[in-house]
Amino acid sequence: MKVLIVDDDQLVCESLSILLEGERDIHVMGLAYNGEEAIESCKVNQPDVILMDIRMPIMDGIQATRQIKKQWPHIKIMMLTTFEDEKNIRLALIAGAEGYLIKSSQGTDMANNLRACVKGNAILDEKALKEIMEPKGYDLAQLTSREKDIFHLVAQGCSNKEIAQQLFITEGTVRNTISIVLEKLQVRDRTQLAIHYWKVK
Template structure:
């Protein structure tokens, strides 16, 4: 997997590049110090995953995420930052980020998260999930047994294809059920569903 590291702290970039280079299936193509450099780099290189800081000069990570997703929708972006306040989290996810991790995470766990992102899963640091927790009027009990099973597997990070295989369903059936679940719980996407499910299980 080809990775771009975007951070205005050169030491962070160098450290991440060194640590991730030890993973045989991960290749750091380069680094960028701000959002503008990140966009330029992605336009000229075959980047698959971007590790994006938030607070940077010239163009911050959230603006860069919006820009990159508009020109390369298939690009997978994971925020990697010290900030985990609700506003930044929600803005980043709304901009198109599929993951949100805190920089203090162990590099082995980070590499695992990168692989999960590449397979189509959304990845959120536990501290991010805790920040986003809020009471819901809707409850999981309103879902059918199949819908609860699908929600459980989505919360575990499985893709539609993996869920279909595990529950002996077609991918189309999983997609249809997911749409019904999101409608019942008044949620926007599978990331919100995963957060909601984990919150409900913790209560």
């Protein structure tokens, strides 16, 4: 099994490499330090599975996963991160990742999870699974009636001008309300807001 390790921390890459190379059936065929390097490595080496960090400079793991799965859908991707938040877990899986592991996972467990991933099994760390089953950031009850209306229209692809016309309010009010909704639901931008609307429906 050929493994590509992608993490912006060189020490993490090297430590994981040493850990996995101790397994007789695992060969670490490369290290990459951001998403762009991961894509270039895939062009040359075609790994069986990638251990992919999420937060990296130049191109993050979720963007890289999306592009890699589009070009090489047979390559399995296991997200590897210290971040246990439900938002990143969902975004990683939406991008096409087959699994999500926390960096504190034990070495033997990680090797076994990689083997299972290559065989086509979906792998979620126990803590990550709990985050998905018990999400903390998407309690729609915290939104006012007006905020829910705007949340719905954003998810339908409406522009601020169109939302303002439909609800008979100003575009400034729409912008301010969207900012409030983003903050309450802990979402980065309106694109991700739309994605999460359909995920929690």
